[in-house]
Amino acid sequence: MNSITVSCPGKVILFGEHSVVYNRLAIVSSLSRRTTCKVSGSEKQTSLCLPLFEKTYTVPTEILFQSLNELEQNKDYSEPLIKVLLVILQSVVSKNEFTNLKIEINSTIPIGSGLGSSASFCVSLAASLLIFFQKIDPIENKFTHEQLEKINTIAYKGENIFHGSSSGIDNTISTFVKFILLGYQKKLKNKNGIQRKTKEKVGRVRELYNQYQDIMTHIFDAMEQITVQFISEFTTKQLNTETSPLDKANQLCRICHDLLCSIDVSHPKLDPIVKIGQKFGMHLKITGAGGGGCVYGFLLPNVDYSELEQELKNANLKYFRSKLGGEGVKIL
């Protein structure tokens, strides 16, 4: 095979971040923003090209097949990205079968902003390597459920390197989803000791949980109720209600954001953005691990958001509109 290119989406956690780690229901959607990975054969050493970082890593084969412990000792290659490459590559192919590669990964997902850039990195890499080394053979460019399971399992190993520990929702969404996934939870496992923002926030919430278990239990239950209410708004017939499901979703965003603030996963820099939204009736909510990153809100029909957008621009804040529910991983 000369080359293969796949793409997969980022994600937005609508409701249930952090509480999902404690087995509460979450609701997550894929985004229309995506990551692409192109893998081609190379005469030279294996390279990982990351145009977004304007960086190319060249990695000798003997390094690619080292254990993580061995790699840890080697300062030149101990970055999380190289560890992720190693773990995913070694899950796909043995050293005997390996041939040098050029891997290029690009994305329209803002990196490190709670929109699943790391999971989409792992999913696109796992899928393209599995196809390149003929470990899976999608018929007419369509993956079977079993093939998707394989991609997801391998991607999860990489996501655990980025996050230290992960519920698995981000890679699952990025692999499978056409629309939304309800209530998903895997057991926490595999701590690799890598310091990441998401890992720090999840760890901070764990400390709070250990200290104030009764209070935190109620907060997580409340978060789950928000997920449940949101789902019921969009799945039950509306009987004589004056408020539309989207208006209710807007209110639920406010309640959920305040609950997330109460467990200390917000950031002072998010406050002015939330205030601008409030001024125009849009309740913005943290999405993902928090501690920075993105807030999101629902666009209500027949509302002109141009003034809100202008205020965001004036305050030098970045924003974008996105559709929910892009396709999962696909071959281009």
Ligand SMILES: Nc1ncnc2c1ncn2[C@@H]1O[C@H](COP(=O)(O)OP(=O)(O)OP(=O)(O)O)[C@@H](O)[C@H]1O
């Ligand atoms: N296209 C890309 N090019 C290079 N590195 C990437 C790319 N996408 C993701 N990464 C890696 O993923 C890291 C971001 O992972 P992190 O988990 O902090 O953020 P996120 O996945 O965007 O947020 P969250 O997991 O909370 O949704 C970056 O620091 C970088 O190492």
Ligand SMILES: C[C@@](O)(CCO)CC(=O)[O-]
């Ligand atoms: C904060 C968290 O709930 C979402 C991170 O995108 C952690 C996880 O589920 O792995």
